[in-house]
Amino acid sequence: MSITLVFDVAITGLIMGGIYALIAMGLNLQYGVARVLNVSHGEFVMVGAFITYFAHKLFAINPLVSLVLCGPILFIIGLFIHRTLFQYIRRSSESLDVFEGRSMLASFGLLYVIQNIALLWWGPNIKAYSYLNYPIHFLGLTFEANRLVALLFTLVMILVFYLFVAHSKTGKAIRAAAQNEKSAQLMGINVPAVLGICFGLGAMLAGLAGCIVSMMRELTPLMGFPYLIIAMIVLVLGGTGNILGSLFGGLILGGVTTVVMYVEPGLSLVVSYVIFALILLIKPEGLLGG
Amino acid sequence: MDRTKGYVKNGFFPLLLVLFLGTLPFYTPAYTTVSLTSILMYVALTVSWAMFCGPTRYMSLATATFFGVGMYTSAVLGERLPFLLVVVCGGLFSFSVGLLTGFICLRLKGFYFAIFTFGLNELVRNFALWWEARVAHTVGRWLVLVDSLTIYYYMLVIVSITVLTAFIVGRSRYGLILYSIGEDEEAADHIGINVTRYRTFFFALTCFFMGLAGAVMATKWAYIDPRIAFNSILNFTPVLMALFGGVGKIIGPILGAGILTVASEVLLSRFPYYYMLLYGIIFIVIISFLPDGLIGLARRLRKETLISHAER
Numbered sequence: 162m163s164i165t166l167v168f169d170v171a172i173t174g175l176i177m178g179g180i181y182a183l184i185a186m187g188l189n190l191q192y193g194v195a196r197v198l199n200v201s202h203g204e205f206v207m208v209g210a211f212i213t214y215f216a217h218k219l220f221a222i223n224p225l226v227s228l229v230l231c232g233p234i235l236f237i238i239g240l241f242i243h244r245t246l247f248q249y250i251r252r253s254s255e256s257l258d259v260f261e262g263r264s265m266l267a268s269f270g271l272l273y274v275i276q277n278i279a280l281l282w283w284g285p286n287i288k289a290y291s292y293l294n295y296p297i298h299f300l301g302l303t304f305e306a307n308r309l310v311a312l313l314f315t316l317v318m319i320l321v322f323y324l325f326v327a328h329s330k331t332g333k334a335i336r337a338a339a340q341n342e343k344s345a346q347l348m349g350i351n352v353p354a355v356l357g358i359c360f361g362l363g364a365m366l367a368g369l370a371g372c373i374v375s376m377m378r379e380l381t382p383l384m385g386f387p388y389l390i391i392a393m394i395v396l397v398l399g400g401t402g403n404i405l406g407s408l409f410g411g412l413i414l415g416g417v418t419t420v421v422m423y424v425e426p427g428l429s430l431v432v433s434y435v436i437f438a439l440i441l442l443i444k445p446e447g448l449l450g451g
Numbered sequence: 452m453d454r455t456k457g458y459v460k461n462g463f464f465p466l467l468l469v470l471f472l473g474t475l476p477f478y479t480p481a482y483t484t485v486s487l488t489s490i491l492m493y494v495a496l497t498v499s500w501a502m503f504c505g506p507t508r509y510m511s512l513a514t515a516t517f518f519g520v521g522m523y524t525s526a527v528l529g530e531r532l533p534f535l536l537v538v539v540c541g542g543l544f545s546f547s548v549g550l551l552t553g554f555i556c557l558r559l560k561g562f563y564f565a566i567f568t569f570g571l572n573e574l575v576r577n578f579a580l581w582w583e584a585r586v587a588h589t590v591g592r593w594l595v596l597v598d599s600l601t602i603y604y605y606m607l608v609i610v611s612i613t614v615l616t617a618f619i620v621g622r623s624r625y626g627l628i629l630y631s632i633g634e635d636e637e638a639a640d641h642i643g644i645n646v647t648r649y650r651t652f653f654f655a656l657t658c659f660f661m662g663l664a665g666a667v668m669a670t671k672w673a674y675i676d677p678r679i680a681f682n683s684i685l686n687f688t689p690v691l692m693a694l695f696g697g698v699g700k701i702i703g704p705i706l707g708a709g710i711l712t713v714a715s716e717v718l719l720s721r722f723p724y725y726y727m728l729l730y731g732i733i734f735i736v737i738i739s740f741l742p743d744g745l746i747g748l749a750r751r752l753r754k755e756t757l758i759s760h761a762e763r
Contacts, residue, residue: 250739261562262510263738269687270734277728390573393566427581434574441567442558
């Protein structure tokens with residue numbers, strides 16, 4: 162076990178953890194607050210990645226600049242979907258339990274719609290671009306430049322998002338709606354609007370994660386589904402409605418899967434599922450849940 | 452006596468239908484039975500899904516898992532045992548996995564059950580992929596071929612047993628027990644129902660039928676690998692079909708499965724490139740606009756005509 166390998170695993174684990182955390186925080190806003198277990202969440206990652214790819218290929222836009230592009234686009238898509246589809250389902254469901262079931266099934270339909278529009282539009286071929294694809298030597302160790310940039314930006318985005326939820330007025334409204342919708346409504350918070358914003362923000366976080374992913378990985382229209390699974394596992398790990406829980410859950414899962422990946426690549430998803438099942442069975446309210 | 456009379460009254464039409472379907476191969480081209488087989492498969496899966504998940508309101512998203520367990524049983528045992536035994540083994544293995552799953556997720560309430568079963572399928576699929584690659588050193592498996600007429604009759608029998616079981620369970624006190632679990636689990640516990648036992652057993656029973664169907668259908672598909680056997684679309688399709696028909700009565704899931712299977716075959720042959728996109732759109736439309744399924748729609752329409760008649 163050389164020192165290079167240790168650093169390599171640590172950096173990869175941190176990057177993956179950060180990306181997982183971003184995606185899972187997005188899903189947590191959608192399920193923890195808006196009560197939509199969005200099965201199509203991974204597709205927003207894919208859309209974000211493709212926007213970045215085409216911006217880079219067609220207009221030579223720097224992938225980091227695409228972050229500014231991806232965020233608003235995905236936010237608007239998410240807001241639109243919530244306003245039209247999920248708010249309609251919510252109005253026509255007699256209880257929240259019924260709504261949860263129906264909205265999840267509807268989002269499964271959405272998964273196929275988004276995925277197949279992407280397949281028909283962009284084709285099934287694997288796409289990739291190269292960005293900052295050169296090594297950096299630092300303290301006698303070698304890193305790939307794009308990974309370091311990805312790590313830096315992921316951490317910055319997580320920090321910004323956390324500060325937003327913790328301190329901004331909208332963030333407080335989101336947390337209030339997550340804790341108790343009725344009381345939040347009575348306190349003068351426009352809950353339907355907040356739920357829409359949550360869904361939009363969830364899609365945005367997934368899109369931003371997709372933007373980062375596209376710097377390091379190859380893209381296909383089918384790439385989204387594994388990220389959904391990861392996000393669901395992290396959601397359960399950290400507890401629903403607990404944004405900080407998703408952050409830590411993401412970092413833990415990123416670390417674990419990266420280590421398993423080096424030992425036995427085929428089993429990394431299996432190990433995450435076992436963690437997922439154990440958490441669900443032993444502590445369904447999540448690691449940080451009380 | 453009343454109960455027997457009820458069975459005779461309710462059993463007449465289904466019996467006629469089974470007789471009709473049973474004699475169908477004698478006077479129709481071979482293609483009919485082949486396409487009917489896939490309808491029968493979806494009917495079996497949908498009815499067994501609705502048998503447990505309808506009254507108890509637990510949304511299971513692991514239909515593909517139990518179907519896949521049946522398929523793999525068929526692939527592994529196919530050459531060693533006679534077909535009938537293979538199919539029964541498929542059901543029994545699936546039953547045991549269902550029993551185990553039921554025991555494991557006893558503590559899970561409501562929506563966590565859906566998330567767990569959804570994850571279960573991914574777990575099983577990834578494990579199977581790893582196992583096939585690293586331990587068995589294969590990708591997929593070929594099956595012993597069985598002629599399509601035999602498959603058709605097997606599926607017909609399985610569907611008949613499934614529907615009959617669903618009917619009997621629905622009319623018996625066990626049906627009421629399942630409903631009371633769905634209404635309020637704690638209250639059911641307090642009035643002396645052993646919720647754990649019934650919940651686990653009936654969940655496993657529905658898995659048994661899914662396993663039977665899987666074991667038969669695997670021989671029709673001739674080749675399976677973990678991605679085919681544990682395809683997550685089969686977790687959702689029976690739910691959609693059941694909801695499309697309406698879960699309150701047995702006829703709902705049957706209608707839903709029948710109509711949607713035919714519709715999807717037509718779409719697949721006409722628009723092969725847009726099929727999955729259309730599937731997604733149909734899914735969203737049904738979930739949004741038909742919350743109680745065709746049965747609910749029919750009831751609503753009948754109520755409206757009754758009101759308009761009364762007003763006249």
